[in-house]
Amino acid sequence: MTRDEFSELALACLGEVTAFARRLTPGGADADDLIQSTYERAFATWSTLRERRACRAWLFQIARHLHFDRLRAVKARPELRLIDDDDAIPAVATMAADAIERLDAREINAALSHLDEAQREAVLLCDLWGFAYDEIAAITSVPIGTVRSRIARGRARLAALLGNAASAEQSERRRP
Amino acid sequence: MTCDLHRADLSAHIDGALSPGERVALDEHIAACAACRTDFASLRAVKHAVGRLSSREEPPGAVRARVEALRFSPPRIRRHRVAWSVAAGLVLAAGASVAFIVTSRDSSLTGELADILVADHLKSVPEAKPVEVASSDLRVVAKFFAGKTPFEPVVPALPGAALVGGRLCKIEGRHVELLFYRALGETLSLFVADRPLAASDCRAAKGHTVCGTTRGAHTLLLVGQRPRAELRALLDGASL
Known part of the structure; x- marks a missing residue:
């Protein structure tokens, strides 16, 4: 892969990296700096990228590492809360799937905000950006089994949260 | 089951x-x-x-422009002179002005850069004006820079040198660290930037010595009055 080819690949991901950076730094102005730092690092080390198809995941990985490096520099302990991945997966709340389909972005984001950070990250990488489990494992530096359990737990929790949101919306509609 | x-x-x-x-x-x-x-x-x-959520978002125009400009930025090793931040008269937030001019072919500091670094050293040392963060604790000083520099701040430990504190500098609109150490009977200034500059030699300027080195993505530039061998030994022994 030439540098020009890498440039094309990397810049095609700018919109997705921007969305990811904003998810990592919600409500902060740090996202712009994170985006720029990510690409500076990528352009400085692009020759270490072995496969073209790994470029997108590699950019996400860089952004994530830079973000958590900064958090570690600010705090003695990173903000990421550890979870016990051996906990039982919660039961999925029973509800009509089509009720979830009707929810809007605000309600989905509100439910996501209630997830554990690690679970939210895994669910978003999988469902929003479409990464495979092995890619998510590489981005987040955890085993594939952990990715799998985080997604399962995150989705089960989201199902409950979105189910509540859907029920509330239905009640609102029924109210005279 | x-x-x-x-x-x-x-x-x-x-x-x-x-x-x-x-x-x-x-x-x-x-x-x-x-x-x-x-x-x-x-x-x-x-x-x-x-x-269904948005997986793509448009960055601010200035961010897109800077990112897209990277494709045209020179590779790290070039066969001709590279000027990085040659803006003259750059006014820095901390009252110090720094411009970096390096020649990557021979990895040498230019005389112009050395002169500027020495001038900033003389203007900014704690004897000339109060530091923005005063501590001998590497972590405390690093914490001061956290979020202020566009890179993960590093505060190197120099062998036999005592950290005094630091202040924020700006290079071409990007903040860098300016750290102060007591060693070799004087106050030394260490500029820490995130650019992988080729600056691996020493140069005399205005009765001082300026030595540079790169560590990973960071560039360290040390300014003091002692001979280059002594400053070089300090810089080579720096641990991040």
């Missing part, structure tokens, strides 16, 4: 992450278990709901 054992598999099935054997076994179970069918539909609806 009970349905509890299927919960993790249901999500993995949606993502196509099961082996063919696991998939067949789970499909058979789902066909026979109404509860798992409902759960499967709910989890798939959750995946679709998240997938």
Whole structure:
């Protein structure tokens, strides 16, 4: 892969990296700096990228590492809360799937905000950006089994949260 | 098997992450278990709901411009002179002005850069004006720079040198660290930038010595009055 080819690949991901950076730094102005730092690092080390198809995941990985490096520099302990991945997966709340389909972005984001950070990250990488489990494992530096359990737990929790949101919306509609 | 054992598999099935054997076994179970069918539909609806969110966002124009400019930025090693931040008269937030001019072919500091660094050293040392952060604790000083520099701040430990404190500088609109150490009977200034500059030699300027080195993505530039061999030894012994 030439540098020009890498440039094309990397810049095609700018919109997705921007969305990811904003998810990592919600409500902060740090996202712009994170985006720029990510690409500076990528352009400085692009020759270490072995496969073209790994470029997108590699950019996400860089952004994530830079973000958590900064958090570690600010705090003695990173903000990421550890979870016990051996906990039982919660039961999925029973509800009509089509009720979830009707929810809007605000309600989905509100439910996501209630997830554990690690679970939210895994669910978003999988469902929003479409990464495979092995890619998510590489981005987040955890085993594939952990990715799998985080997604399962995150989705089960989201199902409950979105189910509540859907029920509330239905009640609102029924109210005279 | 009970349905509890299927919960993790249901999500993995949606993502196509099961082996063919696991998939067949789970499909058979789902066909026979109404509860798992409902759960499967709910989890798939959750995946679709998240997938409807925006996966792309437009960065601010200035950020896009800077990122796109990187494709035209020179590779780290070039055969001709590279000027990095030659803006003359750059006014810095901390009252110090720094411009970096390096020649990457021979990895040498230019005289102009050395002059500027020495001038800033003389203007900014704690004897000339109060530091913005005063501490001998590397972590305390690093914490001061956290969020202020566009890179992960590093505060190197120099062998036999005592950290005094630091202040923020700006190079071409980008903040860098300016650290002060007591060593060799004087106050030394250490500029820490995130650019992988080629600046590996020493140069005399205005009765001072300026030595540079790169550590990973960081460039360290040390300014003091002692001979280059002594400053070089300090810089080579720096631990990040």
